[in-house]
Amino acid sequence: MTAKDYALMPRNGYFGPYGGRFVPETLISALDQLEREYRRAMADPIFIDEFDRCLRQIAGRPSELYFASRLTQKLGGAKIYLKREDMNHTGAHKINNTLGQALLTLRMGKKRVIAETGAGQHGVATATAAAVFGLECEVYMGTEDIRRQALNVFRMQLLGARVAPVSSGQCTLKDALNEAMRDWMGSVSGTHYIIGSVAGPAPFPEMVREFQSCIGREARRQMLSAEGRLPDLLIACVGGGSNAAGLFAPMIEDESVRMVGVEAGGRSLKLGDHAATLSAGAPGVLHGAKSYVLQDADGNTAPVHSISAGLDYPGVGPEHAYWKDTGRVEYLPCSDEQALDAVVTLAHTEGIIPALESAHAVAEAVVRAPKMGKDRIILICLSGRGDKDCNEIAMLLEKRK
């Protein structure tokens, strides 16, 4: 397979056999409008400049590429670098995408944005972008997640957003997404739906990947300047997969760079105990796209579990499904326990408390680095900070005693 086979431009909304638009007819014209406006914007230097300015002045980019020297020393193998998305405004990579989509909302002349959120990071990032641009904002969030992420609920409200509790289905991220989709069906003429991951119907997977690609573009440049070469291995956590897609895409044609996506292995790989969609799921259709999904034999979405609310999702972006099938990216699970260990390890060695999501990526580096030579380089996407998870982490560590 040549680099060209990973062409980043989807064909009619498909990455290989994955993607598409499996949504009610009511949304088709809105998706057409969005796709038109998105392509025009990406070809418009004024939009690109404005997006760059927002990334600099609002998100605080570029984020640092940080050499984790004490972690490297402790593991005794490959050099470990961290792409510090945790240092972005609002504490995660999510702001990159919401700024891009909020700018598109303005271009489309729409005055209201809606979003779904699991951990609350995308909700906070959407509420922030909405406040910056004076847009009305409503965030759908499962009642179970509202309980787990009380701080982020308050942050969204403080930013002027309305948090709409979702008590259907399992009361988590997938149900919040359904509810946001229902809202959009009735409000589509004046509302833009800011999907938070590289999931959903075309053009969302491609568009969100592009808005997140600042991660990989910066990291590539920063690595060349720090080490004079590209990393040997990229590691990122994958729920829907937006931080991973943003890191991987700009290096997907650099064939010397191996890539690993780490999924939520939860308690075990039994259906219902995890959210490792690519590792343990099968091709299916969910939330507007064909991709890997976790379903029962009848096609109903299976319950999922992870200690990380942001990875607790039964689907994954269609481009990741394509990268898995072509072998370009390797996907594997990391258990709740390994992720929790990685939180402690990173906190002690580097003074960084990672989000539980990002800790899954760190955990994989902890496994791999010692097996790699000291001349090798691992780059981890540290997608978010752990402040939001501190109550949960405290409770989990208490249980261990």
Added chain:
Amino acid sequence: MLDQNRLTIAFASLRAADKKTVLPFITAGYPDLDTTIDLLAAFRRQGVRVCELGIPFSDPVADGPVIQASYTEVLGRGLTGSEIFQAVAEYRRREAAACAADGLPSLALMAMVSYSIIFRHGPENYLAQAAAAGIDALIVPDLPLEESAALTPQAQERGLCNILLVSPMTPPPRRLQIAKASRGFLYYISVAGITGERKRLPEETIQAVADLRRQVDIPICIGFGISSPQTVAQVCSVADGAIVGSAIVHRIADAAKAGAGHDELVARVADFVGELLAPLR
């Protein structure tokens, strides 16, 4: 392949008699499959020609709270798709005897089913099971025109109609394309949004259907928001039929919650469908 299809036959005979109809929607297995079978039989005796069966799904984005809650309840009891098809087959066995006795025509049955379910089973396999059970048509709300290009001919080979939907958000030229690709009838969604009861439907919808009516020959039925004999009369002034879902499922839920027995529930709901049909008799 579709000229023997019950749905095609139903609309041909309705049109020949210059009649309009009500297409009731019920959730398969709600509150249980015996009730579903008996509701179908009672609807047929009321003069219903076409009925829509909702196949419960975990993530129904086009459905409002009433239908969604019924799905969640049915799935919570562990009902499977194959049990639903067995019940449909059982209905067909009983219907054959009933039709012979009363001379009324058999029901055309449409399954409203998410493409997530169809894809999981494999389209060929799912269509074969549906056809064998006695289903006549599919409505796949999350399979728009472009994605339906493969399924429609596959369905047709099995004698099944794949019914496509048009929404008020659909630009007029696309409405014509969809009407052309749809089989059985064209499902016109009355409002942008989800299913649910509304007092009156927008005049623009009525006008848009009247316009489309002049351009295409395929029967057009309007759904979403129709809840009363008045709204039935309103939409049937321009359309071939009115699809009523939430208002019926809501009455089933109320009767079940009030502790109505099986026979009473079936009678009450069938009476309501009779009221809906009244303006068209």
